[in-house]
Amino acid sequence: MKNQSIFTLSEQLSRKSISSxxxxxxxxxRIKKYNPSLNALITxxxxxxxxxxxxxxxxxxxxxxxxxxxIAIAHKDLFCTEGVRTSCCSKMLDxxxxxxxxxxxxxxxxxxxxxxxxxxxxxxxxxxSNETSFYGACFNPWDLKRVPGGSSGxxxxxxxxxxxMAATASDTGGSIRQPASFCGVTGxxxxxxxxxxxGMIAFASSLDQAGVIAKSAQDxxxxxxxxxxxxxQDSTSMQKDVPAYSKMLNQSIQGLKIGVPKEFFSSDVDxxxxxxxxxxxxxxxxxxxxxxxxxxxxxxLVIPAYxxxxxxxxxSNLSRFDGVRYGFRCDNPKDLNDLYxxxxxxxxxxxxxxxxMIGTYALSAGFYDAYYLKAQQVRRxxxxxxxxxxxxxxxxxxxxxTDTAPLLGMHGNNxxxxxxNDIFTIGANLAGLPAMSIPAGFSANLPVxxxxxxxxxxxxxxxxxxxxxxxxxxxxxxxxxxxx
Ligand code: GLN
Numbered sequence: 110m111k112n113q114s115i116f117t118l119s120e121q122l123s124r125k126s127i128s129s130x131x132x133x134x135x136x137x138x139r140i141k142k143y144n145p146s147l148n149a150l151i152t153x154x155x156x157x158x159x160x161x162x163x164x165x166x167x168x169x170x171x172x173x174x175x176x177x178x179x180i181a182i183a184h185k186d187l188f189c190t191e192g193v194r195t196s197c198c199s200k201m202l203d204x205x206x207x208x209x210x211x212x213x214x215x216x217x218x219x220x221x222x223x224x225x226x227x228x229x230x231x232x233x234x235x236x237x238s239n240e241t242s243f244y245g246a247c248f249n250p251w252d253l254k255r256v257p258g259g260s261s262g263x264x265x266x267x268x269x270x271x272x273x274m275a276a277t278a279s280d281t282g283g284s285i286r287q288p289a290s291f292c293g294v295t296g297x298x299x300x301x302x303x304x305x306x307x308g309m310i311a312f313a314s315s316l317d318q319a320g321v322i323a324k325s326a327q328d329x330x331x332x333x334x335x336x337x338x339x340x341x342q343d344s345t346s347m348q349k350d351v352p353a354y355s356k357m358l359n360q361s362i363q364g365l366k367i368g369v370p371k372e373f374f375s376s377d378v379d380x381x382x383x384x385x386x387x388x389x390x391x392x393x394x395x396x397x398x399x400x401x402x403x404x405x406x407x408x409x410l411v412i413p414a415y416x417x418x419x420x421x422x423x424x425s426n427l428s429r430f431d432g433v434r435y436g437f438r439c440d441n442p443k444d445l446n447d448l449y450x451x452x453x454x455x456x457x458x459x460x461x462x463x464x465x466m467i468g469t470y471a472l473s474a475g476f477y478d479a480y481y482l483k484a485q486q487v488r489r490x491x492x493x494x495x496x497x498x499x500x501x502x503x504x505x506x507x508x509x510x511t512d513t514a515p516l517l518g519m520h521g522n523n524x525x526x527x528x529x530n531d532i533f534t535i536g537a538n539l540a541g542l543p544a545m546s547i548p549a550g551f552s553a554n555l556p557v558x559x560x561x562x563x564x565x566x567x568x569x570x571x572x573x574x575x576x577x578x579x580x581x582x583x584x585x586x587x588x589x590x591x592x593x
Contacts, residue, residue, distance in 0.1 A: 115176065118132065118274070119178070122169055122178065129166045133161075137158065137225060143272060149228060149270065150228055150267060150272065151226075152194055158224065165179040165221050165223060166179070175221055176355070177217065177332065179221060181274050182223065183226050184277045185261055185264050186228055187230060187279060189211045189214065195227070198229060198231065201456035205435055211309050217332065229262060230262060232458045232461050235260065239258065240518070240520075241259075242262075251269070254516055256515055260281075261278035265294055265322050268292070268324060275322065275324075276322050279309060279312075280298035280544075281316045282531045283534025287534055287558075289558060290560075291514035293558075294322055295324060295325055296546050297333060297544070297571065299337060300565045302346055303346075303347065304318060304319045305339075311422075313422035313423055314426060318538070320336075321333055324585055324586070326572045330572045334351060334354045347566070362393065362574055363398075365503050365570075366401055366503050368501070370507055372409070377511050381553075390506055393506075401501070408536065410487045411491055411539060417471045418488060421484075423464045423468050424465045424466075427465055431449050432448050437456035494540075495536060499563075499564050508560060509533060509546040509560040510558065513553070542562055544563070545572075545575055547561070547575045550584055551584075
């Protein structure tokens with residue numbers, strides 16, 4: 110079943126050649142067999158899933174199913190799920206049972222998708238390797254000695270190993286695309302404002318965006334069209350019609366202009382990765398797309414700007430975790446200050462504390478202009494670079510990451526090295542643009558991702574282009590040998 114697309118499985122469900130209960134049991138079995146070696150899911154909601162599957166079968170029998178009714182998915186653990194622990198993979202929220210569903214969780218539930226549990230991630234989505242999780246690292250199905258990427262490592266690893274058909278994820282600086290690249294799966298970060306952030310635990314609110322990881326662009330389209338849309342509970346969500354993405358996938362790419370930034374093929378990129386991505390672009394050229402060299406001159410500034418803006422927003426967002434209202438509380442506090450201090454010292458991990466320290470420093474009086482204001486000015490420049498290039502091309506394309514998945518522990522003592530990982534992904538977050546990563550080949554048996562960045566609210570163009578590529582290649586259908 111894992112080898113079928115959601116589209117095909119959905120047809121089989123409606124023809125009743127399989128039932129949703131059978132499908133759910135199949136994936137639950139795979140989770141039991143494979144999750145111990147991956148640590149992709151940190152919470153399994155088996156009973157709830159089987160109940161929902163039985164309801165899905167009734168809905169299918171009544172003839173009012175959607176394409177997602179009965180399809181097995183799981184949620185990144187920063188999306189609130191009513192009655193189910195929502196920990197953000199932090200000790201701080203280890204005991205937090207969400208009292209309501211995030212908007213995307215309720216939307217997918219209303220469509221009949223079955224959630225099998227919650228997925229591992231870097232603590233509060235801060236990281237690029239999933240190693241900062243309070244519940245331990247998650248492992249890459251293609252090589253268990255390597256990281257799956259982050260912060261949505263659990264989402265990417267679970268889809269890659271066929272433990273679920275699709276997973277929700279979030280992307281603040283690359284956290285959907287980079288793990289999708291490392292695990293050989295397809296991920297889309299929509300335009301900022303396209304998908305509601307209601308019920309998504311905030312990291313850096315002006316950059317965070319919810320999205321999806323699945324095997325193919327077509328599967329992503331089926332989920333995204335349910336998740337996207339205006340939500341009055343999120344003041345940054347946009348009042349814009351949501352196209353039926355899954356029905357717009359067979360358009361010709363003849364004459365489509367693809368901008369290839371020269372900065373994305375610098376000497377920092379592994380030569381094998383560069384070559385694989387270039388070959389993928391040439392494949393698209395053969396299908397009629399036009400490749401045009403472009404420049405994003407401020408690419409080298411995206412990391413310094415992001416690592417001021419994101420920690421600044423994080424330091425403010427995470428101030429709510431004070432040991433008073435919810436989350437971890439230290440034992441026997443002497444006074445209020447002691448309560449704050451010891452709850453936060455014990456509740457947060459090192460990376461989260463590092464970000465809070467950077468953020469409060471950058472925002473403090475006397476440094477605000479030098480750091481935060483400067484970073485916002487750089488953000489504007491980056492935004493303008495992308496807007497300028499997108500005046501003359503439809504899509505920008507290049508590698509998602511500079512390399513394939515690193516070994517576990519590689520960046521343990523060197524956070525700066527880990528931060529550099531996201532040099533090609535952060536631009537789309539700073540500029541608020543939609544972006545995808547799709548499997549484009551293998552280097553030494555490890556997946557390589559091709560990144561596509563589009564115009565604001567033009568997710569259809571990205572999904573269509575990705576689908577066109579996936580019609581002529583089979584990188585996205587592969588499973589790591591141990592998870593066949
Ligand atoms: N790796 C980046 C960081 O550590 C991006 C994380 C994300 O997109 N959530 O902040």
